[in-house]
Amino acid sequence: MKNNSIAVIGAGKWGQALHFALSQKQEAFITSRTPRDIKNFVDLKTALECEYLIIAIPAQEIRAWLKENFIFKGQKILVASKGIEASSGEFLNEIYAEFVPNKNIGFISGPSFAAEVIQGLPCALVLNSDSKKLFKKFSAFFPTFIKTYYSSDVIGAEVAGAYKNVLAIASGICEGLHLGKNAQASLIARGLVEMERFGRFFGSKKSTFLGLSGAGDLFLTANSTMSRNYRVGLGLASNKKINEILKDLGEVAEGIKTADAIYNLSIKHEIYTPIANEVKLILDGKNPKDSLKDLLKH
Numbered sequence: 001m002k003n004n005s006i007a008v009i010g011a012g013k014w015g016q017a018l019h020f021a022l023s024q025k026q027e028a029f030i031t032s033r034t035p036r037d038i039k040n041f042v043d044l045k046t047a048l049e050c051e052y053l054i055i056a057i058p059a060q061e062i063r064a065w066l067k068e069n070f071i072f073k074g075q076k077i078l079v080a081s082k083g084i085e086a087s088s089g090e091f092l093n094e095i096y097a098e099f100v101p102n103k104n105i106g107f108i109s110g111p112s113f114a115a116e117v118i119q120g121l122p123c124a125l126v127l128n129s130d131s132k133k134l135f136k137k138f139s140a141f142f143p144t145f146i147k148t149y150y151s152s153d154v155i156g157a158e159v160a161g162a163y164k165n166v167l168a169i170a171s172g173i174c175e176g177l178h179l180g181k182n183a184q185a186s187l188i189a190r191g192l193v194e195m196e197r198f199g200r201f202f203g204s205k206k207s208t209f210l211g212l213s214g215a216g217d218l219f220l221t222a223n224s225t226m227s228r229n230y231r232v233g234l235g236l237a238s239n240k241k242i243n244e245i246l247k248d249l250g251e252v253a254e255g256i257k258t259a260d261a262i263y264n265l266s267i268k269h270e271i272y273t274p275i276a277n278e279v280k281l282i283l284d285g286k287n288p289k290d291s292l293k294d295l296l297k298h
């Protein structure tokens with residue numbers, strides 16, 4: 001293993017932005033399934049020899065990718081994905097735990113559109129890990145335009161990052177139906193309450209939902225057409241089919257599969273998640289106007 005070396009795995013929007021950020025202070029490598037003409041692009045084998053890895057591939061692909069490609073050799077890992085595995089209902093920390101010890105893994109959360117990070121615009125991120133030592137090591141790699149905070153609430157950060165994608169779809173639907181700013185603010189505020197309730201069931205801390213990982217990322221994503229999930233919502237409101245929306249998008253929108261995961265988990269554990277459940281039903285074909293009526297019922 002090459003000491004103190006760092007690589008990003010996944011050269012999509014977020015992977016490339018993180019690679020740009022990390023390259024400000026030191027040499028950083030990047031790899032991806034599809035080769036790209038980017039400085040310091042290496043093959044996967046070379047990337048996996050780095051001591052520090054940031055993995056930025058879609059949540060639903062992680063288990064298969066780890067099984068196929070990953071052998072633990074003491075690497076320290078930051079997970080950049082935001083989602084819950086739909087097929088199992090497992091959180092990403094549960095999946096990674098099968099491959100990497102807890103002290104070697106952390107999760108990035110907080111409001112961070114890749115398109116702004118890659119321009120060097122300032123932002124604040126949370127690095128969530130059981131290990132503060134891991135946080136300090138990774139934190140040192142980040143450039144001065146990114147402020148990093150530490151949290152040990154891994155599950156809270158994961159729930160917040162995944163749930164806000166579903167709420168961004170809901171907010172996009174709200175905008176697309178021209179329901180007004182009062183409705184949108186109510187939806188986002190009740191969404192925050194809902195995601196905190198869901199997270200609490202799994203042991204999350206309330207403070208995580210009031211900070212960057214929860215409110216911060218939710219307010220960002222649920223208020224902007226820069227969000228892919230929000231744009232999915234706009235498409236659904238105009239009666240577009242999900243396949244057509246995804247074709248136009250050409251990038252991942254994690255909220256779609258995560259809505260399924262939340263729906264199933266909420267039924268299994270009897271957690272009240274009305275907004276996420278309506279998003280799942282709309283994705284399955286329910287008329288958004290019927291969802292609105294159901295959400296407004298006393």
Ligand SMILES: NC(=O)C1=CN([C@@H]2O[C@H](COP(=O)(O)OP(=O)(O)OC[C@H]3O[C@@H](n4cnc5c(N)ncnc54)[C@H](OP(=O)(O)O)[C@@H]3O)[C@@H](O)[C@H]2O)C=CC1
Pocket residue numbers: 010011012013014015032033034035056057058059061065080081082083112113114115250251252254
């Ligand atoms: N974009 C953003 O602003 C932010 C995104 N995130 C999260 O980061 C994650 C990635 O998002 P983003 O980069 O934007 O998405 P993109 O759709 O832009 O890129 C996805 C990346 O994942 C790779 N990939 C897809 N499927 C597989 C697979 N089966 N095996 C290996 N690699 C695969 C693609 O590889 P290739 O193209 O080489 O084939 C591509 O590099 C998501 O969970 C997202 O929620 C988090 C914060 C901000």
Ligand SMILES: O=C(CO)COP(=O)(O)O
Pocket residue numbers: 082110111112113114165168217220221226227228229230252253254
């Ligand atoms: O997570 C994000 C910003 O923090 C990106 O959101 P989208 O995937 O909806 O674009």
